[in-house]
Amino acid sequence: MARKHLLSDLVGQKLSAGNSEGNVDPDAVAPQYSPRGAIGAVSRSIELLKSQSLTELDPELIDASLVADRLDESPEEFEEFARQIKENGQQVPILVRPHPDVEGRYQIAYGRRRLRAAKAAGILVKAAVRSLSDDDLVLAQGQENSARKDLSFIERALYAAELESSGFQRPLIMAALAIDKTGLSRLIAAAKQLPADVIRAVGPAPKAGRDRWGEFSVRLEQKGALEKVRELLSSDSVTGLSSDDRFARLFDAIAPKKQKSPKAQVWKAEDGTKAARYKQDAKTLTLTIDKEAAPDFSDYLLSALPEIYASFKRTKQ
Amino acid sequence: MARKHLLSDLVGQKLSAGNSEGNVDPDAVAPQYSPRGAIGAVSRSIELLKSQSLTELDPELIDASLVADRLDESPEEFEEFARQIKENGQQVPILVRPHPDVEGRYQIAYGRRRLRAAKAAGILVKAAVRSLSDDDLVLAQGQENSARKDLSFIERALYAAELESSGFQRPLIMAALAIDKTGLSRLIAAAKQLPADVIRAVGPAPKAGRDRWGEFSVRLEQKGALEKVRELLSSDSVTGLSSDDRFARLFDAIAPKKQKSPKAQVWKAEDGTKAARYKQDAKTLTLTIDKEAAPDFSDYLLSALPEIYASFKRTKQ
DNA sequence: TCGAAAAGTTGCCGGCTGACAACTTTTTGA
DNA sequence: TCAAAAAGTTGTCAGCCGGCAACTTTTCGA
Numbered sequence: 160m161a162r163k164h165l166l167s168d169l170v171g172q173k174l175s176a177g178n179s180e181g182n183v184d185p186d187a188v189a190p191q192y193s194p195r196g197a198i199g200a201v202s203r204s205i206e207l208l209k210s211q212s213l214t215e216l217d218p219e220l221i222d223a224s225l226v227a228d229r230l231d232e233s234p235e236e237f238e239e240f241a242r243q244i245k246e247n248g249q250q251v252p253i254l255v256r257p258h259p260d261v262e263g264r265y266q267i268a269y270g271r272r273r274l275r276a277a278k279a280a281g282i283l284v285k286a287a288v289r290s291l292s293d294d295d296l297v298l299a300q301g302q303e304n305s306a307r308k309d310l311s312f313i314e315r316a317l318y319a320a321e322l323e324s325s326g327f328q329r330p331l332i333m334a335a336l337a338i339d340k341t342g343l344s345r346l347i348a349a350a351k352q353l354p355a356d357v358i359r360a361v362g363p364a365p366k367a368g369r370d371r372w373g374e375f376s377v378r379l380e381q382k383g384a385l386e387k388v389r390e391l392l393s394s395d396s397v398t399g400l401s402s403d404d405r406f407a408r409l410f411d412a413i414a415p416k417k418q419k420s421p422k423a424q425v426w427k428a429e430d431g432t433k434a435a436r437y438k439q440d441a442k443t444l445t446l447t448i449d450k451e452a453a454p455d456f457s458d459y460l461l462s463a464l465p466e467i468y469a470s471f472k473r474t475k476q
Numbered sequence: 477m478a479r480k481h482l483l484s485d486l487v488g489q490k491l492s493a494g495n496s497e498g499n500v501d502p503d504a505v506a507p508q509y510s511p512r513g514a515i516g517a518v519s520r521s522i523e524l525l526k527s528q529s530l531t532e533l534d535p536e537l538i539d540a541s542l543v544a545d546r547l548d549e550s551p552e553e554f555e556e557f558a559r560q561i562k563e564n565g566q567q568v569p570i571l572v573r574p575h576p577d578v579e580g581r582y583q584i585a586y587g588r589r590r591l592r593a594a595k596a597a598g599i600l601v602k603a604a605v606r607s608l609s610d611d612d613l614v615l616a617q618g619q620e621n622s623a624r625k626d627l628s629f630i631e632r633a634l635y636a637a638e639l640e641s642s643g644f645q646r647p648l649i650m651a652a653l654a655i656d657k658t659g660l661s662r663l664i665a666a667a668k669q670l671p672a673d674v675i676r677a678v679g680p681a682p683k684a685g686r687d688r689w690g691e692f693s694v695r696l697e698q699k700g701a702l703e704k705v706r707e708l709l710s711s712d713s714v715t716g717l718s719s720d721d722r723f724a725r726l727f728d729a730i731a732p733k734k735q736k737s738p739k740a741q742v743w744k745a746e747d748g749t750k751a752a753r754y755k756q757d758a759k760t761l762t763l764t765i766d767k768e769a770a771p772d773f774s775d776y777l778l779s780a781l782p783e784i785y786a787s788f789k790r791t792k793q
Numbered sequence: 794t795c796g797a798a799a800a801g802t803t804g805c806c807g808g809c810t811g812a813c814a815a816c817t818t819t820t821t822g823a
Numbered sequence: 824t825c826a827a828a829a830a831g832t833t834g835t836c837a838g839c840c841g842g843c844a845a846c847t848t849t850t851c852g853a
Binding site: 213247250251252307308426434435437443444445446447448449450453455456457459460461463464467468470471474475 | 530564565567568569624625743751752754760761762763764765766767770772773774776777778780781784785787788791792
Binding site: 312338339341342366367368369370371 | 808810811812
């Protein structure tokens with residue numbers, strides 16, 4: 160095997176720095192009407208890899224590979240999927256590579272679900288066998304996942320963190336997940352800050368994104384919050400919910416007590432007109448004048464501002 | 477064929493009113509960890525439909541069906557795709573139904589790309605043949621598309637509008653596109669307001685969404701805008717761009733001249749402190765006080781507000 | 794024919810994501 | 824050893840999308 164890095168070579172140069180700043184190099188990526196989900200070049204080469212030599216393998220010969228991507232699905236769902244495969248046969252092949260140590264065995268790159276299903280159904284699995292370096296494998300797997308954008312934020316986070324702790328380089332992970340260094344940094348941070356057991360118990364929560372998971376991990380640092388969450392997670396009222404709802408429930412359950420957002424208040428003038436609303440936070444006061452409720456007041460206020468400020472200075476002197 | 481409406485029956489009750497208001501009926505949809513893209517029930521039945529009886533058909537026997545979904549892709553891309561199929565064979569079958577009028581012919585439900593490619597490669601196409609009512613067909617097609625979420629806003633809009641003008645009921649279209657009445661209304665509005673030739677010339681523009689297409693159609697109503705756009709669309713400097721960039725270019729080209737957003741201005745006090753910023757639009761004035769630059773001023777302003785308002789009244793009397 | 798219900802439209806908001814920019818930390822090379 | 828470069832982090836923003844709610848138009852039934 161002269162060439163170990165089919166894919167990683169291909170992405171080669173792009174695997175260097177990596178904010179989405181300057182280094183886009185229009186020629187590296189497909190020109191024109193670029194493919195839907197972007198990732199042009201990689202995607203194309205994946206197809207190349209898949210081409211040629213489809214075989215049918217005994218699922219028992221295939222071992223789990225480096226890193227798991229998605230979180231577990233519910234048994235019923237898997238059931239359904241397996242039944243499907245059993246009846247219709249498997250349409251889309253999986254991708255495997257020869258096991259690096261054990262002759263005659265394989266490691267899976269992607270298609271774990273299909274593999275599991277085939278195993279359960281006791282049938283051979285259609286597979287493409289390729290010699291892939293570890294990097295290639297990760298790239299292929301990641302690409303497969305990001306093509307159908309069905310990984311939730313937290314799944315991507317776990318996946319990224321696992322990749323990193325398996326020793327893969329960030330540029331590679333960035334290419335696999337099709338994100339820039341900012342995004343990757345945040346994914347990994349999220350996965351590291353959150354307790355693994357809590358994440359698993361919550362599940363994939365497809366609607367919960369970066370911000371809310373981040374805020375969640377902040378809230379977890381409050382005294383007693385983690386315990387509270389763990390307790391809730393073992394109660395039926397929570398386990399029965401959908402993953403999204405479960406997240407929402409926990410998220411709310413450990414919300415800081417105090418009306419954290421001293422939300423917009425309406426200021427009413429003496430004559431009753433609701434001329435203004437204001438909102439305060441740590442750094443700013445935002446005052447909003449309603450031009451319909453109080454015509455011209457906004458102009459007046461603006462022109463009076465210097466005077467007001469001056470008189471403020473005076474009181475402070 | 478006793479049952480013509482496999483699918484539409486299935487979605488049956490849900491096809492009634494249809495904002496996302498009350499009628500969710502937790503039991504109608506898959507419980508628990510519900511499937512990724514949602515659409516539980518429908519998706520499941522689609523699989524049922526696909527099951528059994530895969531055959532290989534001569535592509536020439538298959539006619540185009542009711543409505544086209546996606547916009548054309550670039551020839552190169554199709555080229556690539558076709559080559560792929562030619563080399564690897566077609567993995568995923570397409571779905572067809574017997575032609576309602578002509579014995580021995582078929583109509584395609586989904587998989588037009590694959591069909592075209594097979595035709596080009598001169599090979600038989602793997603197909604599932606089902607008896608589908610028009611409604612079922614649309615549902616299946618729509619479902620297939622929304623599973624892989626790779627239709628852009630404007631493609632969905634065209635598709636929705638075409639469905640509607642072919643006489644399909646809104647509830648059906650809503651189910652097919654997995655959106656609520658609000659979303660559908662907006663899709664159709666967009667497709668109707670925008671000149672078809674312009675849309676086609678711009679292309680799918682995956683990054684352009686509801687807001688910008690909407691704003692674009694408003695801008696097109698300005699005198700001369702449409703002409704300008706058409707002219708640009710025939711110039712090389714624009715045709716050479718990616719669909720997204722093309723959209724962006726046109727969008728900017730007919731931007732209202734005047735700095736429409738009288739964007740935030742900084743107000744500086746006499747002593748030079750940048751105590752405040754303000755922004756105006758038609759309905760409101762928003763004043764933001766920086767608590768760091770001018771400590772306590774925010775409190776002062778707030779407490780002085782009644783007085784200021786009073787003196788404003790006075791000047792106006 | 795008319796009033797109520799259904800269907801459709803519009804405004805708006807919250808949450809998600811990707812991106813840029815500025816900043817901090819680590820690595821690298823002379 | 825230290826300064827420059829690279830890598831990583833954090834703040835922030837624009838744009839996309841789904842959803843709710845209020846409003847307008849159409850349909851329907853008595």
